[in-house]
Amino acid sequence: MKEAKLHIEKDFEISHTDDRLFSSFLEHLGRAIYTGIYEPGHPEADEDGFRTDVLKLVRELHVDHVRYPGGNFLSGYDWKDGIGPKKDRPRRLDLAWKTIESNQFGIDEFYDWSRKAGTKIMASVNMGTGTPKDAGEMVEYCNFPGGTYWSDLRAKNGHKDPMNIHLWCIGNEMDGPWQICHLDADDYGKKAREAAKIMKWVDPSIEVVVCGSSSREMPTFPEWDRKVMEYTYEHADYLSMHRYYENQGNDLDFLASFVDMDSFIRTLAATADYVKAEKRGKKDFKFSFDEWNVWYQSKDEPHDWMEAPSILEDNYSLLDALVFSGLGMTLLNHADRIKIACLAQLVNVIAPISTQKGGIAIRQTIFYPFRYLSQYGRGTVLQPVVKTPKIETKHGETPLLYTTAVHGDDDTVTLFCLNIGDEEMKVDIDLASFGSLTMTEHLCMDGDDLNAKNTFDNPNRVVPREIAPVAGTFKTCSVLLPKQSWNMLRFKVEK
Numbered sequence: 481m482k483e484a485k486l487h488i489e490k491d492f493e494i495s496h497t498d499d500r501l502f503s504s505f506l507e508h509l510g511r512a513i514y515t516g517i518y519e520p521g522h523p524e525a526d527e528d529g530f531r532t533d534v535l536k537l538v539r540e541l542h543v544d545h546v547r548y549p550g551g552n553f554l555s556g557y558d559w560k561d562g563i564g565p566k567k568d569r570p571r572r573l574d575l576a577w578k579t580i581e582s583n584q585f586g587i588d589e590f591y592d593w594s595r596k597a598g599t600k601i602m603a604s605v606n607m608g609t610g611t612p613k614d615a616g617e618m619v620e621y622c623n624f625p626g627g628t629y630w631s632d633l634r635a636k637n638g639h640k641d642p643m644n645i646h647l648w649c650i651g652n653e654m655d656g657p658w659q660i661c662h663l664d665a666d667d668y669g670k671k672a673r674e675a676a677k678i679m680k681w682v683d684p685s686i687e688v689v690v691c692g693s694s695s696r697e698m699p700t701f702p703e704w705d706r707k708v709m710e711y712t713y714e715h716a717d718y719l720s721m722h723r724y725y726e727n728q729g730n731d732l733d734f735l736a737s738f739v740d741m742d743s744f745i746r747t748l749a750a751t752a753d754y755v756k757a758e759k760r761g762k763k764d765f766k767f768s769f770d771e772w773n774v775w776y777q778s779k780d781e782p783h784d785w786m787e788a789p790s791i792l793e794d795n796y797s798l799l800d801a802l803v804f805s806g807l808g809m810t811l812l813n814h815a816d817r818i819k820i821a822c823l824a825q826l827v828n829v830i831a832p833i834s835t836q837k838g839g840i841a842i843r844q845t846i847f848y849p850f851r852y853l854s855q856y857g858r859g860t861v862l863q864p865v866v867k868t869p870k871i872e873t874k875h876g877e878t879p880l881l882y883t884t885a886v887h888g889d890d891d892t893v894t895l896f897c898l899n900i901g902d903e904e905m906k907v908d909i910d911l912a913s914f915g916s917l918t919m920t921e922h923l924c925m926d927g928d929d930l931n932a933k934n935t936f937d938n939p940n941r942v943v944p945r946e947i948a949p950v951a952g953t954f955k956t957c958s959v960l961l962p963k964q965s966w967n968m969l970r971f972k973v974e975k
């Protein structure tokens with residue numbers, strides 16, 4: 481058995497979490513929208529064609545914002561195709577995913593869906609084939625009160641009151657050569673700055689996210705980020721980050737993915753601090769980690785020119801859920817710099833929720849870490865002092881025990897603990913700075929088969945299990961964490 485020690489000090493505050501850290505993403509891609517959230521004629525569809533079984537699962541995840549409509553799709557999308565009477569909307573080629581877009585779902589439908597889901601919209605504007613003018617007109621359509629061409633058209637299309645969309649992404653992954661009308665950093669930086677100016681003139685209350693590198697593997701990272709922040713320092717509020725992980729054949733390296741994500745964030749924070757110094761500025765650039773997940777990108781296959789085909793429908797294992805939990809915890813551990821984070825994506829496409837066309841909706845394994853991080857990860861994130869055995873992985877020296885500590889506003893303490901080792905671990909926890917506590921819950925995701933998955937035939941194969949909490953009132957306690965497990969330990973401060 482391995483042994484570790486955790487010292488959780490109430491005053492070692494990293495930052496209070498922003499609710500937007502618990503956000504997600506829906507792209508017009510594969511079956512995310514069509515037969516995912518929207519399926520008129522489905523037995524569980526409501527009067528708008530929204531699947532109520534999916535809405536129920538989305539609410540269970542406590543999702544804050546949902547980024548929409550892309551993604552790579554965005555860079556060829558004309559938002560004007562998706563408004564007005566459905567019968568008049570054009571069918572278009574989507575050049576990003578080589579599919580057919582029916583445009584039966586657009587911003588008005590997404591606004592209605594968001595209200596039912598209890599989520600807010602993080603809208604994105606096209607910086608590929610789109611122009612800063614189109615971006616400003618979309619802000620006008622969505623947010624301007626009325627009395628102008630675009631705002632009156634919104635009223636005519638059923639939304640008299642402004643949608644008041646506060647958060648806007650200016651383009652998507654514009655550093656990537658795969659992007660429709662990809663730009664270099666100078667061209668994107670200038671275009672994004674001008675779009676931000678127009679958008680904020682239309683609605684000064686909005687916040688905007690500009691594109692950072694689409695991954696730290698890009699040859700232009702972090703030069704791209706430096707230049708984009710330099711061009712937009714006075715006009716943008718957040719820089720985006722994207723990162724996906726897949727198992728490349730070594731489970732331990734895969735489990736240690738949180739080390740890579742942590743170093744990505746630190747490197748970008750250093751780049752942002754450099755730009756601040758260069759600008760003699762006062763503003764710390766904050767980050768919107770608006771795409772993160774496990775994604776088996778190397779297994780994707782083309783589906784040429786079909787309407788809503790099954791694309792990127794990864795079926796996640798227990799191992800994937802453990803890796804995923806480490807990534808989610810890393811975002812919380814950087815709550816001082818990361819203010820927005822979107823699990824990419826939400827339904828069917830690399831998602832925690834999977835649907836059958838005409839059939840049921842299920843929770844994938846990654847559903848559970850997101851759900852509990854989202855429910856109990858809100859509050860003040862604390863910097864734990866951790867003494868843990870370490871191991872060498874492809875990411876360098878890696879702790880076997882990875883921890884996130886959150887002091888809830890209701891005077892609870894929640895510890896998320898990932899044991900990536902292949903042995904059980906005894907952890908001594910010192911919580912004395914809080915006074916006396918009781919332990920209310922120990923939830924654990926583990927199992928003998930790391931490859932176990934939830935399927936439509938066996939949807940509850942992988943679910944968290946409850947472990948008996950430590951009894952009594954205490955200032956210190958010891959818990960046992962099973963090998964290769966993700967744990968949520970919850971405590972209540974008694975006095």
Ligand code: AHR
Pocket residue numbers: 507550551552553652653694771824825
């Ligand atoms: O989320 C899937 C894709 O990943 C998005 O469309 C793109 O932004 C990223 O490369």
